[in-house]
Amino acid sequence: MEAGLGWTDDRVALLRRLWEDGQSASKIAAQLGGVTRNAVIGKVHRLGLAGRARGGEEAATAVPPSKTVEIETAIAVVETQAPEPVAILAHRPAPDFPAPAPAAAPAPVALAVSERVTIMDLRESMCRWPLGDPTTPEFRFCGARSITGLPYCTHHAEIAYQPAAERKRDRRVASFR
Numbered sequence: 001m002e003a004g005l006g007w008t009d010d011r012v013a014l015l016r017r018l019w020e021d022g023q024s025a026s027k028i029a030a031q032l033g034g035v036t037r038n039a040v041i042g043k044v045h046r047l048g049l050a051g052r053a054r055g056g057e058e059a060a061t062a063v064p065p066s067k068t069v070e071i072e073t074a075i076a077v078v079e080t081q082a083p084e085p086v087a088i089l090a091h092r093p094a095p096d097f098p099a100p101a102p103a104a105a106p107a108p109v110a111l112a113v114s115e116r117v118t119i120m121d122l123r124e125s126m127c128r129w130p131l132g133d134p135t136t137p138e139f140r141f142c143g144a145r146s147i148t149g150l151p152y153c154t155h156h157a158e159i160a161y162q163p164a165a166e167r168k169r170d171r172r173v174a175s176f177r
Helices: 009-020 025-032 037-047 065-081 154-160 164-176
Strands: none
Touching: 009 025, 009 037, 025 037
């Protein structure tokens, strides 16, 4: 703000009048001179002038009520005549996965009860494969001897890690479908 152009009573009165007339903060700042738009907004809030009537150019651009009804009617007509949306089809068919084997007798690797460990008992050399629902008190980790440099035992590493050759083969097969 320039020196000598503070918020005098006359400038505050002009600010109030312009704000209540619906002028924008930028236009008020330009008319007052020596203040920024942000300074006007700050003074308006300090004076508690948040609510105001719409005026100026905004009132001139308002659509007359009869035009509003015509526009709403036209929109309703277009919406009723709009075609049904087209179903989205996949660009390629889903891969044919082998049928799952009948689950007559699931054969998980039997772990000794002593190998199932809690987070508090888990050590550096133990398998960190989670077993069960983490939200239940029965949740445990595998706890078997892990492979050096990996977080899992041999059995769980086979599940977790797929050799690169198999991944490449799977991608080639999927791209030909």
